[in-house]
Amino acid sequence: MKISTVILGAALFILGPLAAFGQTAGVGVPSTAPSGPASVPAAPALIRDNVIVKDNVIRVGDLFTNAGPNADKVIAYAPNPGRKAIYDVQWLARAAQIYGVHWRPMSMRDRVIVERASRVISRSEIEDYLLSSLIGAGADPDLKLEVSNSALKLYIPQEDAPSVAVEDLNFDPMNNRFSAFVSAPAGDPSAPRVRVVGRMVRVADIPVLNRSLRPGDIIRKDDISWIQVETNRLQRNVLTDAGGLIGMAARRGIRARLPVRGTDVRRPVLVPKGSLVTMILHMHSMTLTAKGRALEAGSLGDAIRVANTHSNTIIDATVSASGTVSVTITPAPTIALR
Known part of the structure; x- marks a missing residue:
């Protein structure tokens, strides 16, 4: 996950509350501070090292234990789903002072990492939305979608239903290549947009061996697995029917999970x-x-x-x-x- 870091220098102590909570490494922060004198809780407060929040805001009580009467006060915006925010010791010390939290740092390395509770929309789910949009744009439904973004995933708030918006789709039927922007959840104008590029390819299911064979080994039915291969990459002598493998013997050593050619096998001697x-x-x-x-x-x-x-x-x-x-x-x- 990407991490947003809260950096607070000496200027924080000069500019006061609004400076303290108006900037969180690109994450917007409410500028609400408690009114009137703050009461100090009897028990000393401790920081929570790792915090997961469900709302789109962070409260004082999310960062400190024994936060006192201001525990429910909003102190910052929560990071976007799938991201983290790091609050360092200076930021925490100033926050404790402003909101009347009885906390003192144990070392200059004290910090709190806040993560937004989220759920992941996987690459395969995103591909389903892309494929539906591409078919609507005229792509052949018998072709397989191939996305270049190998680590493609989207994050949404945990309470939201998974949905993906596909926007600015550009599909070239001549070479079956496409580009688009995806975001989640669909309909959220503030959701980050991710550019996706890829192509549509025709594939064939072919039998392969699920174990490597030595010369003379006999191929059994349970030795067969299936993979999908682009048809334009298939050599002419590659076997596409499991019947051409079962009961045959390896003419030479055959590696697992690779297409098997007719010259690789023979009838058992x-x-x-x-x-x-x-x-x-x-x-x-x-x-x-x-x-x-x-x-x-x-x-x-x-x-x-x-x-x-x-x-x-x-x-x-x-x-x-x-x-x-x-x-x-x-x-x-x-x-x-x-």
């Missing part, structure tokens, strides 16, 4: 290169089997070359299961299986 496999040939009512060695790695449905371990005959086969291949029918299939 069921037959590693050089592994022993069972060759199966279904022929009419007869099934023949033999042992072979895979000369290539293969996934389900891949055609690979296999060498018969008995005859060293090389044949073409199709991967049908883990460690199993189906032999391609040839005019003389039994020869290959011998």
Whole structure:
């Protein structure tokens, strides 16, 4: 939060009550002082180090305990919602003298920090108001709002209902960029205005991994998360369907939360290169089997070359299961299986 600092020099003691309470670092102050002699409370007063006020004014009793009969006297305007005011030891000493508060500073570093009770209107809430105004100005409702002010937020008094005014909106439909001023609460002419700039972009939901994978790791359904990406930044080979990921294996290491390309994954290898496999040939009512060695790695449905371990005959086969291949029918299939 921004902090307004109350600075009071030696002139405060010369100019009197109006000087003491007429200037609060940019915050207006009522000039009301108590009439007649001030009574001093029996018990010594203490300062309150940190104060949160709900009203738009600060009273003597907000700053001091045991403030006496003048506790309800207005001493200054409260800071704007979301801001703080710091009252230093000289300011407090003069205030105690004027309003009859029996207080003496313990050190020159004594101070009171006053904050206005407020509620925050978040960036997402402000974006909703902006989007509504932009759609009214002709923006495509299917586009996503992107605001440049990353720390955008507004403060309103705690008792006010949240509302945001969007003013001086300037929208360029050619490049979908905009600028505007926002303030809260809506309808309050004294509310600070904040300039906002941004653009409208078309986005797509794409699947990503919620954990990093090593080569060969199988992608499961619960490994999938979704993110939104600008469509004009998507590469052509980025996978946009979760069905293209689930059940696949990482061809190389894949980092979490990044778009996955088609070349990053492959079907799981069921037959590693050089592994022993069972060759199966279904022929009419007869099934023949033999042992072979895979000369290539293969996934389900891949055609690979296999060498018969008995005859060293090389044949073409199709991967049908883990460690199993189906032999391609040839005019003389039994020869290959011998």
